[in-house]
Amino acid sequence: MPKTAPPPINAKPDLAAARTAWLEVLTGERRLAPKTVEAYERDTRQFLAFLADHLGGAPGVPDIAKLRTADYRAFLTRRRAGGAGARTLGRGLAGIRSFVRHLERSGMANGAAVTAMRAPRQPKSLPKPLTxxxxxxxxxxxxxxxxxxxxxxxxxxxxxxxxxxxxxxxxxxxxxxxxxxxxxxxxxxxxxxxxxxxxxxxxxxxxxxxxxxxxxxxxxxxxxxxxxxxxxxxxxxxxxxxxxxxxxxxxxxxxxxxxxxxxxxxxxxxxxxxxxxxxxxxxxxGHASLSTTQIYTGVDAARLLDVYRKAHPRA
Structure with missing residues (x-):
């Protein structure tokens, strides 16, 4: 079943064209995974829709050049109010940063405001092992x-x-x-x-x-x-x-x-x-404590008990 085309973005032609060129760079030159490109496409689409409401009309490249850090914070606040978690917000900010830096490299905008933004604090978790x-x-x-x-x-x-x-x-x-x-x-x-x-x-x-x-x-x-x-x-x-x-x-x-x-x-x-x-x-x-190794390797209590039963002379 063929994929349906995404709806038109809420942006003026100059900004829409620049965004299309950026997505092509992500796919071609940078060879990002298709799912990552899809996520960035979706995140920037949501960002431009927010700006249309925030600024009172479809944004163009000059509008992006005038954005302040407070504007980017307002977008994250809107997304958080809609239920987006820290990881989603962090990925969304990464996509917007990439887009604005693309504009900056093309001489169309200054990325200082979005660069100054700190990503939302992520919940602490151990890195997941690869297969x-x-x-x-x-x-x-x-x-x-x-x-x-x-x-x-x-x-x-x-x-x-x-x-x-x-x-x-x-x-x-x-x-x-x-x-x-x-x-x-x-x-x-x-x-x-x-x-x-x-x-x-x-x-x-x-x-x-x-x-x-x-x-x-x-x-x-x-x-x-x-x-x-x-x-x-x-x-x-x-x-x-x-x-x-x-x-x-x-x-x-x-x-x-x-x-x-x-x-x-x-x-x-x-x-x-x-x-x-x-x-x-x-x-x-190089762990000082065995308990650190237990947490780091994701060992559960059952595994530890099994090791204990096999290794302890009185088990």
């Missing part, structure tokens, strides 16, 4: 998503360390040029939160990924200097990897929960699901 298959897809696709081969190899190496070794993103980016340069290396010492050190076993695939990155990296990786570099040679920033991960999950059709940290969570969850010992997983993750 083993999706985790492999992410790591493998990380080697294909960038025009620069060395940057693609860099991303693949970092993502492999997050999933293959359970590293935090900060721990991976803190590695120096003299680490992981021995192909026969079986483990390494990682310094985590609170300066606590732990030993992390290394998979051959992780060493291979780093070796490929080393071979392609155009910068000299000095002893004591960052192993993973940004495009201009400085230390790779977490925000850059998180941005690249957003593009990656869009291309693969994965949910927004597929973040770099979710790979560490997947590492722990998959070990546990395959019979891994909680205490060993605690050490691998």
């Amino acid at each position: 083993a298959e999706d985790a492999r897809r992410v790591v493998e696709a990380g080697n294909q998503m960038k025009d620069e081969p060395w940057i693609a190899a860099r991303n693949a190496a970092v993502l492999t360390l997050l999933y293959g070794c359970g590293l935090r993103i900060g721990e991976a980016l803190a590695l120096t040029g003299d680490t992981l340069d021995d192909p026969s290396q079986k483990s390494m010492i990682v310094t985590g939160k609170g300066g606590k050190s732990r030993m992390v076993p290394l998979l051959p695939v992780a060493l291979e990924a780093v070796a490929t990155y080393r071979k392609l990296c155009p910068y000299f990786l000095e002893v004591g200097e960052p192993l993973f570099r940004g495009a201009r040679g400085g230390a790779l920033q977490a925000g850059v990897l998180q941005r690249d991960m957003r593009q990656l999950r869009s291309a693969l059709g994965l949910p927004d929960t597929a973040t770099p940290h979710a790979l560490r969570h997947s590492f722990a969850t998959h070990l546990l699901g395959n019979g891994g010992d909680l205490r060993a997983i605690q050490e691998l993750l």
Whole structure:
């Protein structure tokens, strides 16, 4: 059954045309997942309908250029009053930001007002683990998503360390040029939160990924200097990897929960699901308390009781 065309948007022709061009960029150049583009289309449609009421007439590009932070807040307040939750509001604001920044890049508007907006506070929750298959897809696709081969190899190496070794993103980016340069290396010492050190076993695939990155990296990786570099040679920033991960999950059709940290969570969850010992997983993750590991890996009371019955000599 063919899809029905969406109703006309409440905007003047100049703004409507600019919005159509933006949606085409999202689909073509940025390769966002179809559902994400649909959501952004819907969110901006609602925003323009709000502006028509808020401003007393269909908005045009000049009207967007004049918007203040208070106008964007008024839109979120209207949506919240209609029952929208924090996640919906956050996604809606992200779509509107993307649209206004598109206008800004085209010289049609200033995005300062919407950039100053803070997304609604999201309810705290643990990152959801990826399936083993999706985790492999992410790591493998990380080697294909960038025009620069060395940057693609860099991303693949970092993502492999997050999933293959359970590293935090900060721990991976803190590695120096003299680490992981021995192909026969079986483990390494990682310094985590609170300066606590732990030993992390290394998979051959992780060493291979780093070796490929080393071979392609155009910068000299000095002893004591960052192993993973940004495009201009400085230390790779977490925000850059998180941005690249957003593009990656869009291309693969994965949910927004597929973040770099979710790979560490997947590492722990998959070990546990395959019979891994909680205490060993605690050490691998660098948790000071076993209770932290229990929460982090989503272990329920029944699972803990089962481990206890099998392991305690008097159980």
